[in-house]
Amino acid sequence: MATTSDTASAAPPPALRSNDALNQADHPASLVACFGPDEPLLLDSGHRLDHLQIAYQTYGTLNAERSNAILVCHALTGDQHVANTHPVTGKPGWWTDMVGSGKPIDTDRYFVICANVLGGCMGTTGPASTNPATGEAYAVDLPVITVRDMVRSQAKLLDRLGIETLFSVAGGSMGGMQVLQWASTYPDRVFSALPIAAAARHSSQNIAFHEVGRQAVMADPEWRLGRYLREGASPRKGLAVARMAAHITYLSDDALHRKFGRNLQDRDKPTFGFDADFQIESYLRHQGRTFVDRFDANSYLYLTRAMDYFDLAADYDGRLANAFKGTRTRFCVVSFTSDWLFPTVENKAVVRALNAAAASVSFVEIETDRGHDAFLLDEPELYATIRGFLSSAAHARGIGTKP
Amino acid sequence: MNAPPAAPPRNVARDDLLAIAELVAPGTRVLDVGCGDGSLLTLLEATRGVDGRGIEISQKGVNECVARGLSVIQGDADTDLVDYPDDAFDFVILSQTLQATRHPRHVVEQMLRIGQKAIVSFPNFGHWRIRGLITFTGRMPVNNNLPYAWYETPNIHFCTIRDFVALCDEVHAHIEKGIALNAKGQRIGLNAPWWFWNLFGQQAVFLLNR
Numbered sequence: 001m002a003t004t005s006d007t008a009s010a011a012p013p014p015a016l017r018s019n020d021a022l023n024q025a026d027h028p029a030s031l032v033a034c035f036g037p038d039e040p041l042l043l044d045s046g047h048r049l050d051h052l053q054i055a056y057q058t059y060g061t062l063n064a065e066r067s068n069a070i071l072v073c074h075a076l077t078g079d080q081h082v083a084n085t086h087p088v089t090g091k092p093g094w095w096t097d098m099v100g101s102g103k104p105i106d107t108d109r110y111f112v113i114c115a116n117v118l119g120g121c122m123g124t125t126g127p128a129s130t131n132p133a134t135g136e137a138y139a140v141d142l143p144v145i146t147v148r149d150m151v152r153s154q155a156k157l158l159d160r161l162g163i164e165t166l167f168s169v170a171g172g173s174m175g176g177m178q179v180l181q182w183a184s185t186y187p188d189r190v191f192s193a194l195p196i197a198a199a200a201r202h203s204s205q206n207i208a209f210h211e212v213g214r215q216a217v218m219a220d221p222e223w224r225l226g227r228y229l230r231e232g233a234s235p236r237k238g239l240a241v242a243r244m245a246a247h248i249t250y251l252s253d254d255a256l257h258r259k260f261g262r263n264l265q266d267r268d269k270p271t272f273g274f275d276a277d278f279q280i281e282s283y284l285r286h287q288g289r290t291f292v293d294r295f296d297a298n299s300y301l302y303l304t305r306a307m308d309y310f311d312l313a314a315d316y317d318g319r320l321a322n323a324f325k326g327t328r329t330r331f332c333v334v335s336f337t338s339d340w341l342f343p344t345v346e347n348k349a350v351v352r353a354l355n356a357a358a359a360s361v362s363f364v365e366i367e368t369d370r371g372h373d374a375f376l377l378d379e380p381e382l383y384a385t386i387r388g389f390l391s392s393a394a395h396a397r398g399i400g401t402k403p
Numbered sequence: 404m405n406a407p408p409a410a411p412p413r414n415v416a417r418d419d420l421l422a423i424a425e426l427v428a429p430g431t432r433v434l435d436v437g438c439g440d441g442s443l444l445t446l447l448e449a450t451r452g453v454d455g456r457g458i459e460i461s462q463k464g465v466n467e468c469v470a471r472g473l474s475v476i477q478g479d480a481d482t483d484l485v486d487y488p489d490d491a492f493d494f495v496i497l498s499q500t501l502q503a504t505r506h507p508r509h510v511v512e513q514m515l516r517i518g519q520k521a522i523v524s525f526p527n528f529g530h531w532r533i534r535g536l537i538t539f540t541g542r543m544p545v546n547n548n549l550p551y552a553w554y555e556t557p558n559i560h561f562c563t564i565r566d567f568v569a570l571c572d573e574v575h576a577h578i579e580k581g582i583a584l585n586a587k588g589q590r591i592g593l594n595a596p597w598w599f600w601n602l603f604g605q606q607a608v609f610l611l612n613r
Contacts, residue, residue, distance in 0.1 A: 332469065333476075351476055355486040360454075362469045363476035365462055384470040392472025 028055035028123025029087035047143035055123025056115035060107035063403035072114040073171030073178035079122040104387040119302040127298035140226030170194035172375035184323040192393040199346035201311040210304040213242030240288030252338040252371035320353035332389040341372040418588030431493035437500030441468035484513035529563030529601040580610040
């Protein structure tokens with residue numbers, strides 16, 4: 001089982017992320033794999049990382065054939081704490097309903113691995129990690145990373161764990177991008193793939209939203225040209241605004257209206273001021289506030305940039321089908337009707353390309369008004385789909401019900 | 404998405420599913436276009452050991468199929484067959500779906516492009532009961548096999564067995580085998596003439612190649 005820590009976060013100091021969160025970057029409450037200059041990570045930017053640390057969690061047991069491993073890839077602001085209590089927030093893991101004993105991704109049957117992504121802030125090398133060359137945080141000296149770099153780093157982890165072939169790779173949103181990248185970069189290492197609410201490229205509109213978020217961070221004077229950790233500062237306001245704007249894109253108009261409508265927050269009438277009169281304002285402020293307690297602002301810049309650069313077809317002469325040429329991986333693509341960030345049409349483009357590559361592919365569009373975030377929420381049809389897809393793939397792979 | 408209701412309920416067509424299964428060679432690659440809840444794919448995987456895929460327009464059908472472990476995508480026979488490469492499958496099956504397509508000719512042509520062989524089953528609008536209903540009531544027929552009123556039916560392109568044979572001629576499809584089932588699901592003798600098939604066949608199943 002994974003090492004987990006149940007440390008709840010202390011009240012954060014007013015100007016900084018909590019110490020718990022800061023410490024996670026170098027000393028995560030997770031399993032850790034370290035790679036030195038003898039096995040550097042070559043990056044798409046042309047740079048190389050001579051020191052790489054990967055923080056990861058595992059659940060379940062690897063079978064004797066080493067054939068039942070599922071790599072879960074987390075989204076932009078997620079982390080490796082899929083199904084255990086989060087060491088900083090004290091809240092349950094982000095996919096507790098999906099991953100666990102008897103759950104669709106059944107840890108009685110599969111060995112589940114989730115690593116914090118490259119560029120993250122929960123223990124895998126990222127801008128908040130200490131640069132061994134300087135003894136200070138990398139901050140903005142870390143080379144810009146890509147989704148393919150993330151996937152390459154995960155492959156190094158699997159090599160270290162002695163896992164040649166993954167039974168499945170699963171993830172939503174940015175996690176789904178990693179799934180697609182895995183299937184195209186390492187087709188022989190991926191038996192089945194589950195990209196959920198993903199896309200083969202980041203759209204212009206999505207790049208635009210990310211740019212707004214980054215500008216909000218960088219416009220905060222406390223960002224200090226990216227050197228805030230060294231100077232004991234933190235661009236809390238900028239990062240909170242970035243999170244507030246992004247959070248709107250994860251929901252849908254219908255869901256927001258159903259949840260908040262035009263309801264006022266703890267008052268009977270508007271104050272004729274700029275306080276959070278409406279519940280939705282109060283909700284977004286809360287989302288922004290809690291986010292900055294657990295997330296590094298520079299990480300947010302790096303990871304949004306990695307998503308912006310993602311364009312799988314571009315690596316294959318603009319023809320997405322070529323990314324999956326000759327693939328033997330079994331795919332299950334899932335989208336949600338009210339997701340306007342990674343809409344069905346983008347997911348269908350992936351399905352079309354897989355068809356053109358004569359791949360084995362299932363595609364399910366799930367009816368929900370909860371927007372992009374639906375992949376994180378209690379969606380029975382999503383559970384049934386993933387359970388069915390994995391069971392049938394496990395049968396084909398000869399994986400029993402117990403490791 | 405507002406998917407139209409699936410074409411005739413599958414349970415009335417058990418006999419045509421069995422007739423189709425007999426035409427499919429074991430261990431082949433099969434695409435079932437309009438696969439509904441996956442009954443035929445399940446039957447083919449169980450009895451013929453095929454590597455089966457499906458396309459289904461209704462979200463409910465697709466979700467049921469995938470939850471059952473079938474490889475099925477949500478899609479539309481009229482628009483999505485063009486995405487498949489030539490010769491991707493050994494058999495492409497259109498079971499009880501032809502009459503619900505907007506462009507049946509295009510669909511049959513695409514089936515024969517992406518599959519070595521095509522199998523098409525459909526309700527025969529030339530059946531004597533249907534002719535009788537139109538003749539004697541003067542209204543569009545509604546019965547157990549054709550349960551929809553004319554204004555809400557997804558079945559917009561009904562044809563008779565003779566119409567379908569003429570279509571095959573037009574798209575230069577070669578009819579390798581034809582089966583007609585009467586109202587009891589029994590097969591009509593192979594030596595029976597076309598007019599007899601067209602009058603007494605309630606369901607028709609055709610195996611086509613190029």
